[in-house]
Amino acid sequence: MKGSSTLKKVVISSTFATGLFLATQYDTADAALGDQTLRKGQSHPDVKELQEALKKKGFFNYHTSTGYFGSITEDAVREFQMKHGLQVDGIAGPQTLNALLSQMNGNNGGQQTSSSTPSSTSNSTILRFGSSGQAVRDLQEKLKAKGFYNHSITGQYGRITTEAVREFQRANRLSVDGIAGPQTLAALTNQAPAASAPQYNAPVQQTTVLRQGSRGDAVRDLQRSLKDLGYYRMSVDGIFGAGTTTAVREFQRKMGLTVDGVAGPQTLSALNVNPRPNTSNGQSSSSGGHTAPSGNRGATITNIVANA
Template identity: 45%
Template sequence: MKKLVTSVVMAGTLLVSSPLVSSAALGDKTLKSGMTHSDVKQLQEVLKKKGYFKNSKTTTYFGSVTKNAVVNFQKKHRLSADGIAGKNTYKALGISKGSSSAVRSTTFGNRTLKSGMTSSDVKKLQETLKKKGYFKSSKTTNYFGSITKRAVINFQKKHGLTPDGIVGKNTFRALGVSKSGSNSVVKAASTSSKSASLVATAKKYMNVPYVWGGSTPKGFDCSGFINYVFDKSANVNLPRTVADIYKKGVRVSTPQVGDLVFFETYKPGASHAGIYIGNRQFIHSSSSNGVSISSLNNSYWSPRYLGAKRI
């Protein structure tokens, strides 16, 4: 059997679990028709909040709907209506270059949420739970119904909280949502501190042997290792197989620390993965070496590399 590798995608900008838009890179790159990039999704979300992007779903592709939204925004703000999001358009949108990856919300985290409520905070809650693998519905809404309650209860059980389905102080804290005066600050999971913590946790298990189906420090297979590290370091509940993990997150052209790197080995599609740790290296559980560090430049892994994703 060929080497197996495991991977995870963080984030969240791994992005592990931020309910809001991370703007860590948005504003640094000119965006235009035909591009596919995680920044495009963030641009769509900003335009949607301002009433210009009309689609119910945002994507990473800059197509005609996005261009029309940009053109209409530019016309409204007396900019050159070329449909290209550059410096002047970003400025009018209130986005500055190198903006922070933490987005402020005036209410999320300050208000207890429970069944029967309708609020924009409920939608943010669902998005947070969805990124952590607990909210299963394909669409998020402002209504706190049975699906949301079930997701909250499952999260609470997993984290040793009272499983009452009510989102209060302790549940918000476990979700990574904290108060800041009258505001709550939701930290993006792809911040350097969380990425560093993820890698540090992964390295604790160096040389743990490879075990098919293993998901504990007694022995890991590739996806078992990634699942364990993400759960312990970031409270993120990932799918059990590499193929399903690959369906999560946002594709990135250049991996950053904490991103997941995927490979096609013994069958078509993503069959192995690892956690990117920088300098074109990744940590994974391979069938021959157990938990170890390999290079993307390696003659075995390089031709099998599928790409990277951020959870």
């Protein structure tokens, strides 16, 4: 009996130590709840958020939120599911997380949050971390269509959705707060140029600025122009990343412009008439070394402005 008691103490101590290790490991992580299904055996910052949410509702009674999904967390999830008429499987899936997040936002049961109930967003709609429902699903689909959200459509506004909104806001020069308010939602819906946008023969506007983080057809046209001239050697993807920045810097250096990697009015204007960079044999690859190789170079640059 004494040996058995000693063994139990060792097991309990080891379990407690593991819990402390996991708590320390994930304590500083950028945790958020609602982005993924959580189940027994997982170690993740989202599990810690789940435990803390269950603890606030009186279902998780362990003294520490460890970030490890063990039997205690599973029992807490089961108890929560049972009380709210959900499928009792001990897995924190979309329905369970929706019900929990709704309660954390002050709603009863597993209903959608008031900010996300409509199937289509209006001018007064505000979606933020913790929102759920069809409006969030629509938001995720729009972000995914534009290349900012690369995960499954869950209808849960969690950490991944927040970061996708931040990235979209940053690329479109909006206030970067991770909240999908009227301005952000309007920008998502109205990305196409207006009918009165300048055509290909319009003059270059002096307000266009493309920089790292920008996305869309304007960046794609910029990459094509730089690629035609031999400065950009990667795929044309419409994403102003490190490769595009390097190409812009190389072009600016060659043209005697301010080398900042930002495609502003001067850089875009210089792209209208410029030499190709020297080839390996030291000869200029453009005729005469002073004109762009493409016959519609002016049209391409104006296209950048129109799409921007």
